[in-house]
Amino acid sequence: MxxxxxxxxxxxxxxxxxIFILMLQSFNASRTMGAWGGFSLxxxxxxxxxxxxxxxxxxxxxxxxxxxxxxxxxxxxxxVGINNMxxxxxxxxxxxxxxxxxxxxxxxxxxxxxxxxxxxxxVGAGRLGYMTLLLAHIAFxxxxxxxxxxxxxxxxxxxxxxxxxxxxxxPRYAFLKVVVxxxxxxxxxxxxxxxxxxxxxxxxxxxxxxxxxxxxSLIIFSMARTGVNPMINALSTLMFVFVMVLxxxxxxxxxxxLKKLGG
Amino acid sequence: MKSKxxxxxxxxxxxxFTVIPILLIVHYxxxxxxxxxxxxxxxNLARFFDPLYVNILRRSIVLxxxxxxxxxxxxxxxxxILAQKEFRDRNILLFLFVVPMWMNFxxxxxxxxxxxxxxxxxxxxxxxxxxxxxxxxxxxxAVLLGLVYTFLPFMILPIYVSIQKxxxxxxxxxxxxxxxxxxxxxxxxxxxxxPGVVSGLTMVFMPAVATFVVSNLLGGGQFILIGxxxxxxxxxxxxxxxxxxxxxxxxxxxxxCNVLLSFLNKETKEEAx
Numbered sequence: 001m002x003x004x005x006x007x008x009x010x011x012x013x014x015x016x017x018x019i020f021i022l023m024l025q026s027f028n029a030s031r032t033m034g035a036w037g038g039f040s041l042x043x044x045x046x047x048x049x050x051x052x053x054x055x056x057x058x059x060x061x062x063x064x065x066x067x068x069x070x071x072x073x074x075x076x077x078x079x080v081g082i083n084n085m086x087x088x089x090x091x092x093x094x095x096x097x098x099x100x101x102x103x104x105x106x107x108x109x110x111x112x113x114x115x116x117x118x119x120x121x122x123v124g125a126g127r128l129g130y131m132t133l134l135l136a137h138i139a140f141x142x143x144x145x146x147x148x149x150x151x152x153x154x155x156x157x158x159x160x161x162x163x164x165x166x167x168x169x170x171p172r173y174a175f176l177k178v179v180v181x182x183x184x185x186x187x188x189x190x191x192x193x194x195x196x197x198x199x200x201x202x203x204x205x206x207x208x209x210x211x212x213x214x215x216x217s218l219i220i221f222s223m224a225r226t227g228v229n230p231m232i233n234a235l236s237t238l239m240f241v242f243v244m245v246l247x248x249x250x251x252x253x254x255x256x257x258l259k260k261l262g263g
Numbered sequence: 264m265k266s267k268x269x270x271x272x273x274x275x276x277x278x279x280f281t282v283i284p285i286l287l288i289v290h291y292x293x294x295x296x297x298x299x300x301x302x303x304x305x306x307n308l309a310r311f312f313d314p315l316y317v318n319i320l321r322r323s324i325v326l327x328x329x330x331x332x333x334x335x336x337x338x339x340x341x342x343x344i345l346a347q348k349e350f351r352d353r354n355i356l357l358f359l360f361v362v363p364m365w366m367n368f369x370x371x372x373x374x375x376x377x378x379x380x381x382x383x384x385x386x387x388x389x390x391x392x393x394x395x396x397x398x399x400x401x402x403x404x405a406v407l408l409g410l411v412y413t414f415l416p417f418m419i420l421p422i423y424v425s426i427q428k429x430x431x432x433x434x435x436x437x438x439x440x441x442x443x444x445x446x447x448x449x450x451x452x453x454x455x456x457x458p459g460v461v462s463g464l465t466m467v468f469m470p471a472v473a474t475f476v477v478s479n480l481l482g483g484g485q486f487i488l489i490g491x492x493x494x495x496x497x498x499x500x501x502x503x504x505x506x507x508x509x510x511x512x513x514x515x516x517x518x519x520c521n522v523l524l525s526f527l528n529k530e531t532k533e534e535a536x
Binding site: 004007008011012014015016018019021022025074075077078079080081082084085089093096097099100102103104105106107108110111112113114115118135136139142146196199200202203206207216217220221224225227228232233236239240243244247251 | 266269270279281282283284340344366373374378384472498
């Protein structure tokens with residue numbers, strides 16, 4: 001048992017040591033990584049004054065929210081439609097949907113780049129930027145929503161919808177009041193997955209954005225390319241703490257739910 | 264509810280954003296444009312068979328395979344230990360192993376830059392002890408380390424899930440029939456965990472072979488894998504035809520891997536039954 005625990009501890013150290021060193025360095029007044037120049041919040045101050053980083057944060061969050069929400073709507077409707085298709089058509093649509101999931105991100109990225117530039121050439125106008133980035137994120141998010149929503153149909157009672165229609169609900173009303181609530185757990189899972197993927201994405205964003213439009217991943221990449229930058233340490237620390245708190249809340253909520261269920 | 268029409272907006276979307284882009288890649292792979300004339304050619308694909316480029320692909324595959332192998336060796340014991348029933352605090356530990364998956368992977372790669380860099384933590388320690396600083400970055404080892412670090416949690420999770428699902432009575436049965444710990448592992452746990460191993464292999468190898476971030480940051484500008492080559496063709500050289508041919512080759516490679524692995528998965532499942 002001791003041997004096992006030591007092994008787990010070693011691997012955990014391997015996983016966390018770099019992150020903790022990074023966090024420690026973010027409070028280092030000195031620019032040099034190894035030399036401790038005293039505790040300082042200097043890099044955090046610099047971070048909050050940096051316009052480019054503020055803009056990148058704004059882009060990351062808005063594109064995450066917008067792309068996840070739009071993908072959730074299109075994806076949920078698509079899942080309902082796909083569920084009603086004949087077997088053959090269903091297979092084709094699902095097969096094509098799995099392309100962006102299975103393809104390496106770099107291929108998705110360059111294929112969208114070619115698409116955008118070809119369209120711009122054809123139309124004679126347009127440029128890469130926020131819109132192309134948003135559309136790309138919606139595109140790679142939709143399949144994940146579909147894959148999260150489709151399994152819910154197995155748990156669904158078809159007759160509830162028919163009953164609603166018999167009782168005089170319009171198809172649209174019955175859809176919104178009867179079908180959507182039953183799919184909700186899948187839609188929420190899909191939305192969270194889509195939001196996370198969007199916020200975390202680098203590869204597709206790298207190829208589909210234009211001059212001046214950045215997200216956090218892109219800005220970290222361009223800063224890191226020119227070497228170590230203490231502002232990235234501060235930014236990374238904030239992002240790490242944010243993710244930890246978020247995961248903690250989600251886990252707490254789940255365990256509270258379990259307790260309520262008596263589990 | 265009965266209507267398929269709800270999927271139509273998505274189908275139109277999918278044709279524009281998935282089907283046409285792939286067709287464009289195929290189109291550019293097989294054509295060349297001189298002046299205003301676009302004609303069919305196999306030159307782009309043929310160009311890849313220059314030893315220079317074949318070596319880049321080979322190097323990418325070897326590095327990704329090494330990273331996958333190391334992840335399996337390091338990760339399997341972790342999953343195995345975590346799945347032990349008598350382990351207390353298992354959920355907290357699992358949580359700790361999964362958290363890094365949720366971290367932005369650029370930050371995870373960047374973290375090694377601060378440790379291995381010329382002015383990094385390790386070199387400062389060396390200088391402190393009066394030793395000369397070493398060039399730790401910009402080599403195969405640094406890229407391999409970065410890949411293992413980035414993808415290790417993706418190996419641990421699926422293997423853990425498959426071991427955890429194993430019917431406990433099978434293990435007890437084997438023990439009752441006199442199997443020792445090693446035999447229980449070899450005859451029961453290992454075969455039944457293979458589906459998890461296969462999906463772990465997929466989740467590590469596929470992104471590792473196509474990476475260009477890890478190689479770019481930890482390997483330096485001179486370090487070229489297939490991902491870096493594709494990026495250069497599109498953003499630096501502006502040769503869409505050759506770039507598309509490379510992307511097509513990478514796509515075919517991934518499809519072949521997928522077919523191979525799903526075949527393996529079927530085999531292991533049948534054997535397990």
